[in-house]
Amino acid sequence: MARGIYIHIPFCHQICNYCDFNKFYFKNQPVDEYIEALGKEMALTVDKHPESFTQIETIFLGGGTPTALSPEQLTRLLTLIRTYIPMDGVTEFTSEANPDELSEAKMRALFDGGVNRLSMGVQSFDQDLLKKIGRTHSNAHVYETIALAKKVGFRNISIDLMYGLPGQSMEQWRDSLEKAFALELPHFSAYSLIVEPKTIFYNQHAKGKLKLPTEDLEAEMYDVLMQEMEAHGLHQYEISNFAYEGFSSVHNKIYWENDEYAGFGAGAHGYLNGVRYSNHGPLKKYMDTLEIGELPIIYEHEVTDAEKREEQMFLGLRKTDGVSHILYEGKFGESMHVRYGQVIEKLVAEGLLEHDENGIRLTRKGRFVGNEVFQEFLLED
Template identity: 85%
Template structure:
């Protein structure tokens, strides 16, 4: 049974230099027709998997940029979501947002439509860095939009921040954190830049034109991040996420706990009935398929038992609380130490993992090399 629903809105008024998500420049795109196609996809999926949608806990609008839509388009989108998803069990409804796109009309459309959490892509408070990464907002946009969101009624607001950006200094990173904390918000996500293929930054990188901070400086930025979040009363609950008590992301926890969720929209991914799947990315192919009465799935994979174990380990270890022995044993009817004893013992001896009667978790040292730790839990079929 699915716990969450992800809905992809692949339209942007500006394409960021680091973004590798499925997205399209907004101008001249069939946005209204896309919303109608989403309606048809959700109808098809809820009919095929009726049991999976009875107790949805979270909904997440991602992109692209959901707030690229007009107020009227947002109203229509939120109405169709309520048509197919029983809202009585939904406790968290998030929309991603850009600070320079959230007019009061859009904000009220979201709030009145059931959205109770905003995830805002701020990335930096340094205007020159923002230009380098392709962002169009200013600090003034951020301050005004957050004040407006609070006026409309939003209390659960999260900011996305980035470090390890081209040419970024420690002084710039500390200044961004200082300005972020001054906003007195309950949640922050902070990610190091990853240069992904098919992005503007990747093209610059392959030509030797992208000058990134050293690995040591990036690690120091992460260390400052963790220290400053703790000093400002925000608990780290996942490698890249920090929150006041009661404000951790319920939707993202579904991913980290390796539970099922539905993905709707062009290029969306989902995990239903033991099958991971992805949708057609191109708009034309996506819309043609659903308009023909078929789910727009381009790839499906039945997850094997070993893969479920692997995913449980490398997703669960992203959480600061780690993986409890009880939950693992309930899912797989065996102890973690049956398959992973030597791996766990080696990582504990290296100071990267803690192991106690409650469960296993990354140490602070382990958080700096999380991906290297996760790879140790891959099994051979």
């Protein structure tokens, strides 16, 4: 049974140098037709899996850039969502946004359409760094947009920050954190740069033209991040996410708790009835498939019992609370120690995991090498 819904809007007015998501330049794209295709996909999916859509808690508009759409297009999209998705249990409805695209008309379209949370891609408050990573907004855009969002009625606002950027210094990172805290927002996400294939940065890196901070400096930036968030009263509830009480992202917790969700849109991924799936990425293929009344799924994988257990461990360990004994035993009918006892003992001895009667979780030391810890739980079946 799905707890959440992800809807992919693959259009951007500017392509960021680090982005590897399915995306297209907005100009000359069939945006209106794409929105109607999303409606068809939602209708077909709910009709095929009605039992999976009875307890939807969250909806997330991601991209690409949802706010690349016009106010009228956003209104049409939100109307289709309310038409096909049962909204009674939805408590969190998020839209990603760019600071220089979110006009008052777009904000009112989102707010009036049921969106109650904004996730804004700020990344840095250093204009030179923003240019390096392909962002087009200024600090003034950020300040004005957040003030306007609060005026419209949004109270749950999050911004993304990035560290480990090309040429980024500790001074620049501290300055971005200081400016972020001055906004008095309830939630922050902060990610280190990962150079992904099929990105501009990947090509630059392959040619030796991308100067990145050292691993030690990146680790220091993460250390400063955790210290400063704690000093400002924000709880680290996941490796990269910090919030005041009551403002943790419910939607992201669905992923980390390894629960099911539906994914709609070109290149979107979902997890329904024990099957992980992904859609066609090219717009024409996505829309043509729906035009003939078929779902645009290109790949399906029925998750094995062993994979479910592995995912429960390495996704759950992203959370500061870690993996609960009760939750694990409720899902799999046995203690996590049956399969992972030796791994847990080893990682506890190395100071990377904590273990008590409630469950297991990363130590502060373990957060710096989270991916290495997660790999320990990928056991051969």
